[in-house]
Amino acid sequence: MSIDPRKMPKLGFGLMRLPEKDRVIDFEQVCRMADLYMEHGFNYFDTAYIYHGGNSEKIVKTALVERHPRNSFTVATKLPGWCLEKPEDMERIFLEQLVRTGTGFFDYYLIHSIEDEKGYEKHTALRSFEWTARKREEGLIRHLGFSFHGTPELLRKIVSEHPEVEFVQIQLNYADWDNPDVQSGALYKILREHDIPIIVMEPVKGGSLANPIPAVKQIFSELPSAPTPASLALRFAGSLDGVATILSGMSTEEQMLENIRTFSPLSRLTPEEGSAIRKAVEIIRSTPLIGCTSCRYCCDGCPQQIPIPDIFRIMNSIRQYNDAPQEIAHYRYQTRNSGRAKDCIACGQCESVCPQHLEIVSLLADGSRILDA
Ligand code: SF4
Ligand code: SF4
Structure with a gap:
């Protein structure tokens, strides 16, 4: 069954920045956060083979599988291309993920982080897309997708060559919409053209948009709705058609409560808020920056090996x-x-x-x- 973005929970719980105590995931706090999240009607948990050194997948088992009915939550996890050398590695990693999580199957399974042509060629050579589609036929994956950090041209190529893909996860936020290094806007338009549901990652740009520079804060504070910067960033993504779920890597209950408020229910941006965001982007872009082009000519000869x-x-x-x-x-x-x-x-x-x-x-x-x- 294909994904209907309108039926997906708009807020997804990203399990990549979980609270820790003495460098170990704080199990009690994760349980409280997971329960709070589910009590408010949300059920999308996003993990990956590598998050927290593999412990993020393990906490799916202890905080969710062993404490809640399997049909009360959905789990997304990912196949790490950089850990693959031969086709058998996919089977080994997948089995390991099933054991770690105890979920029995994955509601969403993504080929993790395709960044460039080389990465895509590797998956083509390993036939990763075909392999994941077989797992879907076997009932071990419900929905198949990939997460992406590459160019619009590459995205267009992949979705054209792989119509079996049901959703794509991209970095999307207002600061990266026209950022030439990310091109969220161009990626979004391609996925809309192909009618592919979108999972949004980094809606608050790794937290940067939650605490913007004073000039941006000032603009937002003048809005009659007095929104928090984080809520504006989340609502920017949530106001876009075709967005199924917006992931937030929440680390505290306070963050989670603020996000739950924003998403209960999620309201589209008003014209004034849209205009404030455009002004914020102008300010961010006009900030004087160090004009380094990353040519790296300086790196080899540095006796101190400073990057x-x-x-x-x-x-x-x-x-x-x-x-x-x-x-x-x-x-x-x-x-x-x-x-x-x-x-x-x-x-x-x-x-x-x-x-x-x-x-x-x-x-x-x-x-x-x-x-x-
Ligand atoms: S030489 Fe180094 S500092 Fe200068 S532009 Fe190139 S990378 Fe940047
Ligand atoms: S030590 Fe300092 S001055 Fe010398 S190459 Fe490295 S960064 Fe440049």
Whole structure:
């Protein structure tokens, strides 16, 4: 049976940023959040083989399967292409997922994160789409889809070559609608042309749109409806036809309660709110950014192995979205095996090769004050 987006729960519970205690998923809190979510009429849980090192799938078993009737919730999980070397790997991983979750079958199963032609070619060579379609025939998968981070051209190609796909999960939010690195708007239009239901990921751009820069906050605060920035971002996605479910990776009960309020029921954006969002996007775009083009000419010769363009991308994100704590966490992860901004010894090698003539030493010193604090 194909998916009817109008019958799907609009709010999906993403199980990728679950609350932790001493680096272990906080089972009690996840149970409270899952119960709260279901008590309000929602039932879409989104996990993946890799989330929380595999423990996200395991908590599906303990928090859901062992505590609620199987027909009271639906589970989506994903096949990680980067873990596959040969066709037999798909069977092995799938069986492992069934054991971990204890669900018996998956309501939604996605080929996880197709990013580019190379990734798609790998799935074509392994015949992953055909394999997942067979699992659907066997009743072990109810609905088949894929999550996508690539270009509109590639998306068009995949959905044309695979009419068996029932839904696609894409990154979609107002800041990325025309962002050339993401192109949410173009991806959305292709899926609408093909009448394919959409699962939205990153509706709040990893949390950045929940805490925007002061100029954006000001615009939103002047709206008569006084919406929170997070609710506006969620309603932007929810106002689009063809959107089946909007995933939110909730980590606290407070976040969950705020989201439940937004979705009970979800109201479309008013014209004033739409106009405020357009102004917010203009402000975000006009924020002066470090003009690094990520050519990486500076990287090879850096004696401190500092990932300069990656650090500049993080600094730009802080300038545009103000979400320093999240970006600092991202920075720590990104530089876990390399030099950090504070390690620059001002040798000047990078500046001598930078085609954009950036004052890299001084920019890194600026970045270090926030990122290495
Ligand atoms: S100036 Fe700093 S960032 Fe540039 S190459 Fe030297 S150590 Fe690396
Ligand atoms: S050489 Fe300049 S533009 Fe290229 S990645 Fe390095 S800092 Fe960015």
